[in-house]
Amino acid sequence: MSVASTQPLPEGRPPRQVQEHLWLFAPNRDCMGGSAWWLETADGGGVLVDCPGLTQANLSFLSERPAGQIVLTSREGHGRLRRLQSSLGWPVFVQEQEAYLLPGLAVETYGAEQHLAPGLRLRWTPGPTPGSAVLLADAQTDQPAVLFCGRLLSPVAPGQALPLRTRRSFHWGRWIQSLQDLQAWIPADPALQLASGAGLGALRGEALIASFQEQLTRLDLAALRDQPAP
Template identity: 65%
Template sequence: MVERLWPVVSEESPQQAASGSVFAEPLPEGRPPRQVLENLWLFAPNRDTLGGSAWWLETPEWEGCAGLLIDCPGLNQANLAFLRERGPGRLVLTSRDGHGRTRRFQEELQWPVSLQEQEAYLLPTVDGLEPFSSEQSLAPGYSLRWTPGPTPGSAVLLADRAFNGAPLLFCGRLLSPVASGEARPLRTRRSFHWSRWLRSLEALGDWLPRSTPVALASGAGLGALRGEALIADVQQQLQALDWAALEGQEPV
């Protein structure tokens, strides 16, 4: 069992969870996600997750699971219709910053929810939670890894053949786009533990395959990529980090 590293803070108040009043308003129409690859879609930034980006990855070779929803997109009619058409699927949460309206999505879709065990207790009213500890293989070619730092339960998902037959890493806010083709760890006042974050990145570099480049799909704001959605080589991004300079980085 991994030691709990975060105080108990629910995404909903007990009163809201009991009454469901937080969802009493009619859903906005919204707009569906845009297709990035043949098997990959990117949702519009979600204000419920501080402008975070959610993804839909098709998994045709995974029997019983049509795809993975990585973090929560905005709760609207277009997104729900898109997901209903493509299910059954699974929701994978990369951190508490990606929880958004997890309870409502799970109620609507009845999909299981994978997340790191540090943050499962933040969703006490959500059915279908499947927490993991350090690492977990969801299915052949789909692996989760605990990467604490941005939040105690931050995690990444590695899909071995998702990027045109090559690996693709969904990293949540572990790495944020800072310019076209570039991503870095960005410390904020909400960050959990900066030194632990940097250790997670060092360990991630050892965990990723070395025989082929791994593309990166960040869950942070993607505006810095100037219209692009993915970064081609995460190993290159990690090798370019100045660890000594990062140690002294102040929160932004």
């Protein structure tokens, strides 16, 4: 056992509830300030989308859940997954292109698409990284459908998100193609909300981007494709 795995965890603060079935964790510095989410599902379980900071508050919150699954939207969301998964014992779903990054960890892999449970669908959206993916959660009582997009789309202003190309980005052309495919894949739902896995500071205190489907369909992909590399 490593020294790091025996050290006490920082206390931290628990995730904040943003809707009846949805919680947002504090930015995770192990994921470059990325955002992880907990979605409570209709069957009484839930889904942890990406890895939150490894703190006592977060681990206590998750340990109190009756059951769960962990979904990774890209290699940028792994954080300290190994220790978290060993504490919770939950299955981990990762797109097959990035399973090699988790040697020795039992993971469930998928290709183009995976149905996790009724109302929960994963789709491969390469571009930000080779194994980037999104998770679509159907609407629940008093809660619209939510698209957990990882780093595919990042907040740039209140109520707005765009693909943000960086020096770490895998392939810009495939990224734009993934967005085009996503436009066709997302069901017609004007109330669809976006939950990004990037930093959310540009949202000025908000957690979600509401009514996102129209914004997604209006993306000028041709103009985005022609953007120069950073």
